[in-house]
Amino acid sequence: MNKLRKNSLKLMAVVIAISLWVACKKDNKNETREELVLTTDAKASWKGYLEMGYFNSGTIGLSGEDIFLEGDKIVGGKISIPVSSILITNELSTEEKAELLHHLQTTDFFNLAVYPFVVYKINTAEKITVDAQGNNYLIKGSMSLLGKEIALDIPAKINITNTAVTVKAKFSFDRTKWGMTFASQENLPADKKIKNNIEVELELSATRF
Template sequence: MKIKHVLFTALVCSLFSCARNGAGISTTFEVDAATSSIEWKGSAPDHFHTGAFNVTGSLTANRHGQIKSGTFRIPIASIRNFDLEEPLKEQLLTHLKSADFFNLLVYSEARFRVTEVHPYTPADAGAISGANTLVTGDFTLIGQTHRLSFPAKVAITGDTVRTEATLDLNRLNWGMNSFSDPEQPLYILPEVTIHLDIRAIKANE
């Protein structure tokens, strides 16, 4: 009986020590919407347009400073354009919000939910400089959800997480098929270049 008691005591002490040292404890970081953005570049064979979306959401990191999960929301109404002047700017944004593209009246937001995070050794020539993390998750756009993976540069400094990535998103995979016929007068390339710059701040506990 004494042996069992000693073993039980040792187990309790071990568990208590782990809890005291922070094992299993996670930290939540809330996206700072004021300093975060998702920039886009859409191209035709002879020209392109650029702009950005707002983003909100949160990230969770373990006690070792490794990102483990996250959820992000992208309000479609926040879409902006950088390269045109009025009235062409408003015409483009109105068209992008229409059923030809994001169909804002039906789908008010896009979402990305992180499902896997792994260390990344740079190998993709298109990856952002300093990429150290391979992020995989479920991306929902205009009612369709598909898996998406991309290398990212993730840096945790004090109470702040900054995530940067550059990737090409094939809009056809999510059913955004308008103006995808190269034989038609208006042809828009399937790939949209996305640049993520997301900064998140440790949530108050």
């Protein structure tokens, strides 16, 4: 009986030790996890093309709700993109810019009234062999547009230092996958048909405290 009791006490001690070790590991992990906020100058530029080659261009603001780091690794994050911050940058008259801006905010495109934000969620950023464009990371995540969330991985140039994180990326996405199908019909003439892919170039940074 004493032997059985001793064995039970030993087993209990082992279980407690393992539990404490796991808890300690979790605490250590949480202690090394940093939450960063984007600087206020973060933005993205965009281009949308007609099949004939003409394009409209502009910028849109980025507001990072959070970016998570563990050491020198990006392990999560969320970037909100307010549709109301869209600006037109190509050479158009003031009246033409206002008309285009209004159209982009209607149900034909971003539907500002119902979906005021486009949201990109970062799952992780993995180091890759530097490619021809100089990208050294692949950001893995998903984008929510018009109420639909779809995986979207982005190659990027990322620099992580003791004081800041900077990200530069140039990529495109097929707008029709998210349901933005205005002027995408195959039978449209080249001067009326908008290409499915939207080109995006972004630059952002976050300060480490």
